Amino acid sequence: MHLLYPQICFGCGTDQIEKDMPLCPKCIQNLPLTDFFSINENPIEKIFWGRADIQNAGALLFFTKDSLVQTLITQLKYHHNKKVGILFGRLMGEAIAAEEKYKQVDIIIPIPISASKINSRGFNQSEVIAIGMQQVLNKPIISDGLIKRSWSNSQTKKNRKARLQQLPDLFFLQKPTTIEGKHILLVDDVLTTGATLEAAVASLMTGSPASVSIAAAAYTL
Numbered sequence: 001m002h003l004l005y006p007q008i009c010f011g012c013g014t015d016q017i018e019k020d021m022p023l024c025p026k027c028i029q030n031l032p033l034t035d036f037f038s039i040n041e042n043p044i045e046k047i048f049w050g051r052a053d054i055q056n057a058g059a060l061l062f063f064t065k066d067s068l069v070q071t072l073i074t075q076l077k078y079h080h081n082k083k084v085g086i087l088f089g090r091l092m093g094e095a096i097a098a099e100e101k102y103k104q105v106d107i108i109i110p111i112p113i114s115a116s117k118i119n120s121r122g123f124n125q126s127e128v129i130a131i132g133m134q135q136v137l138n139k140p141i142i143s144d145g146l147i148k149r150s151w152s153n154s155q156t157k158k159n160r161k162a163r164l165q166q167l168p169d170l171f172f173l174q175k176p177t178t179i180e181g182k183h184i185l186l187v188d189d190v191l192t193t194g195a196t197l198e199a200a201v202a203s204l205m206t207g208s209p210a211s212v213s214i215a216a217a218a219y220t221l
């Protein structure tokens with residue numbers, strides 16, 4: 001592990017960083033926080049107006065091209081760097097723990113990735129973020145309830161419009177009883193159009209949860 005990830009800050013390159021941290025304290029402090037978790041009717045919540053029945057929603061960071069946040073997300077998704085996911089999760093957990101409106105959350109559910117992606121990537125990046133959140137929020141993670149279907153080859157070749165029309169079937173709820181009556185916090189890595197989360201919320205609703213809130217690590221501007 002040490003050979004793959006030298007112990008230097010991804011932001012400024014200093015080796016003065018704490019163990020298991022991808023960034024130095026100064027670069028953590030300079031991350032582009034949205035503060036959305038504390039803002040009612042924030043841009044993330046507005047994305048879902050009329051599309052999904054969401055209790056609360058927010059994102060931790062602004063995601064812009066060629067930024068440190070993009071580097072970190074790439075590290076998490078494609079370089080197996082779990083430290084990034086844990087850090088994002090802990091920061092999100094701290095932001096959420098400070099908000100009264102998130103106090104009722106019972107369970108954390110990471111957005112699943114397909115079985116084929118888990119095989120090639122080794123882990124679900126949203127689940128790593130959820131583990132970081134759990135370290136702060138102390139809530140159980142349910143990661144085997146919501147399942148993402150794998151696209152067959154023929155489906156992959158379909159154009160974007162055809163695939164979007166299939167989005168409502170993107171996920172299915174394997175164990176509805178595990179979420180019945182529960183206040184769910186649904187966790188994703190990067191939120192762009194909200195289409196994936198919208199499909200996930202639709203599947204969760206078939207299990208009659210008390211509410212669904214959304215937390216994403218980053219929001220694409």
Ligand SMILES: [Zn+2]
Pocket residue numbers: 009010011012013014023024025026027028
């Ligand atoms: Zn730094």
